[in-house]
Amino acid sequence: MIRQLWQRGWPPLAAVILVIVIWQMYVTIGNVEVWFLPGPLDVWTEAVHNWSQLSVHVISSVRLTLIGFAIGIFVALVLAVILHFSPLLERGVYPLLVLTQTIPLVLLGPLLLFWLGYGWTTRLFVVALVCFFPILIAFLNGLKQSDFGMQNYMRMIGASKWQQFIKLDLPSAISPLFAGLKIAATYCVTGAVIAEWFGAENGLGKYIMFSKAGFRMDRALLGVLLVVILSLLMVMAVSLIERFLLRWRKANAGGDWN
Numbered sequence: 001m002i003r004q005l006w007q008r009g010w011p012p013l014a015a016v017i018l019v020i021v022i023w024q025m026y027v028t029i030g031n032v033e034v035w036f037l038p039g040p041l042d043v044w045t046e047a048v049h050n051w052s053q054l055s056v057h058v059i060s061s062v063r064l065t066l067i068g069f070a071i072g073i074f075v076a077l078v079l080a081v082i083l084h085f086s087p088l089l090e091r092g093v094y095p096l097l098v099l100t101q102t103i104p105l106v107l108l109g110p111l112l113l114f115w116l117g118y119g120w121t122t123r124l125f126v127v128a129l130v131c132f133f134p135i136l137i138a139f140l141n142g143l144k145q146s147d148f149g150m151q152n153y154m155r156m157i158g159a160s161k162w163q164q165f166i167k168l169d170l171p172s173a174i175s176p177l178f179a180g181l182k183i184a185a186t187y188c189v190t191g192a193v194i195a196e197w198f199g200a201e202n203g204l205g206k207y208i209m210f211s212k213a214g215f216r217m218d219r220a221l222l223g224v225l226l227v228v229i230l231s232l233l234m235v236m237a238v239s240l241i242e243r244f245l246l247r248w249r250k251a252n253a254g255g256d257w258n
Helices: 002-029 041-048 051-085 088-102 103-114 120-143 148-156 161-172 174-195 204-213 216-252
Strands: none
Touching: 002 041, 041 051, 041 103, 041 216, 051 088, 051 120, 051 161, 051 174, 051 204, 051 216, 088 120, 103 120, 103 174, 120 161, 120 174, 148 161, 174 204, 174 216, 204 216
């Protein structure tokens, strides 16, 4: 397993190291000012010296990301099940759901501040709004991809719609659901950073914004790097959960229709 991970991981790792080396050489040889483009060593030094303050912003962003992600998942799953059982409602609501994704958050933010205030409610709403749509679409489409022949068979043996949903539709939607979760996981950290622009006291969004305003590009790049790392960790966590559930499904395959 370690060998497989190494074979998969060394090409991107080598590419990242190459970019870091070229970046450091450019700022060193070119004598680039730190306020304009700091090198990787400058960013690392800032991370070490300022971690006690930076950790407060990281914890705030992680908390906002996880709670907003959980809310987005819950809303998406519940709404997808409701729409799955009501095709007429789906045809009416689906265009409105698409419409929610066409409004840029930077334009929606001031309106949310006016309606919901400067508290956690606004920021959680933004993160959940960013997350729920890809999860909803992936899960809803997955529920429709169950085997047509098995659907007919379950109707013939008298299975109810709920039994068909539990035994057939839901298992077929697991893989599409996790595809949507991975997409949402990449969005939710960025959504949290944007949400922190709207009245937050702490968080990487505020940290990056204030660092840029103070021409502290080393801190700004450090904040961006941490956002990237958190996004990767979110996707990795979702992938690990998916792998665990798929193994559990294989181990528990079979059973009856009752």
